[in-house]
Amino acid sequence: MALSIDTTTELSYAEAAVLALQREMEADPNVVVIGEDVGRGGIFGQYKGLQQRFGDQRVIDTPISEAAIMGAGVGMALAGLRPVVEMRVVDFALCGMDELVNQAAKNRFMFGGQGRVPLVARMPGGIWDASAAQHSQSLEAWFAHMPGLVVVSPSTAQDNYSLLRSALQCGDPVVYIEHKGLWGARGPVDESVAVALGQAARLRTGDALTLVTWGKQVHACSEACDALARQGVSVDLIDLRTLWPWDRDTVLASCGRTRRLLVVHEAVQAAGFGAEIAATAAEATGCRIARLGAPRIPVGYAAVLEAQSRVSAAAIATAALQLLDQTVPA
């Protein structure tokens, strides 16, 4: 893997994250990584080569102790470091919930601004093929609900590079949710591109409806947009990228224009973050709204069961047409 590059290059989603970490670790000696298996590059290759480059005092292998990993991250941050806290998968981050929700998120406020907790907790989310109920969850809405936390969900290699750098620089506790199904996804990465937290990306311009999504679902939505275009339906496709703070200006401006909003996410639809976006858009613009997420069932193992939790491009296109009062072509 070529890590010394100056211009745009093609990288995987995982390699882009490695490059972002490398750049931040070069720039700031206080950036350290703590977590299980990080010295061997992490189970998804998302730390590949970093321990060799920066040593085991900056890329620190830890016991399987999620509460201590997250809690130690809080202590390190209070003491002046900027830890990258590796949780392996979002499902395991649940073992460190007090440390994230009661400690990291509330520290600055609770102690009257005496300290800050600049940590980035990486907790890959989403369905990991054939990994069943405890390795496939999308829990971003939990964290978006928590005052104090920033929540990020990149969908491309470029965004993973740019947003991880922004996350490490922002000084707030960040829940950084990469998608388990995107590690190998390749795309151009331009190191000079900065993406601010809270800034959505408008991927397509259209008039018929606004389609808001994030994470891996961006790719299914793009596919759906292709199918809709063939039927003459043009879509304003917005990749939210950051869930908190979310880019209301971009979303509401689009909804005001198209008057129709469909929010799509991989997470369970009930009480998902799509409800927040849809309600806000309806209140602010009076637009018609629809949501599409997974049914409220645990993700099953067998392919036929797992498929029930997936939100397909076909389902997205159907939901879009229903919102337009059009029928689905046979």
Place this chain on the structure above:
Amino acid sequence: MDSPFPHPEHALALYRTMARIRAFENAAEIASQGGVSAYGQQATGTVRVRGPLHLSTGQEAVPAGVCAHLKPADYLTSTHRGHGHTLAKGADLGRMMAELFGKATGFNGGKGGSMHIADFSVGMLGANGVVAAGLPIAVGAAHAQKLQRREAITVCFFGDGAINRGPFLESLNWAQVYRLPVLFVCEDNRWSATTASGPMTAGDGASARAEALGIAATQVDGNDVFAVHATAARLVDEVRSGNGPRLLHALTYRVKGHVSVDPAAYRDPAELAAALATDPLARARTACTRAGLTAAAIDAIDAEAHAEVEAALAAAAAAPWPDAAAAFTDIQTTGAGQWH
């Protein structure tokens, strides 16, 4: 048996720390009556200290004896019963009282109250409303101290109830794996809220659990401030010298209820009477006079502490409330202003 008596100046300093904690806790206890609906009582809404208040009355010798060996650069993490730790680490008594009153002049500007007292300026990284939550934060802070090659150490206070939570194991293991400069202090007051800790704890307790991980543990009479002081001197020195973590198991007793409005009717009066007979301030006073210090010198310390607390009460009462707008500050920089 009482421990060797220290230099008289040190003895009086230790007594002063304890006397200030005791005076603070007594005043806070009175100010908090009717402050919370629990244990059959209803909050009146007119009291000065609202909400649950966890008193460390009777446990003063532990923070006094341990923190006497700490420097401002050393860190400390505390518990929900943290007033004593905070004062012993050098924090200002008046600002702590103001925080209990919820005033703008408190350490946290009224955002935290008793359960979240902190004074980062003296290395006191916070009391905590969650049992055992301070342990992982302490090992993280100690880890940073080691990585940054500082000479400072971290002291982590926790109670006997905390050793039954997972973060206790995770944090002790972590500290020993990385040989971190952290002194764990189990302040064993025998009670986990309204339940006796003993019947809820398998095995031989905090020291045995530490030793199972290879961490040297020392037990001490936590109501003998001079014993705590002497033992902590050795342990702090060992930790500061880079020998890895140590655990001090200090046996004391929670004289008050779980919170200040808890009459603790669930426990045997004989047990309380026995504990009161070993009151750390009374014992220190006896030891001091036996060593030739005058009762007048000790009385003067008590009087000073009382006067300081009276002044703190008056100042806190007179201090302004926080602006309502402060509810929207110090939350996060990214996305500040987006509250809905």
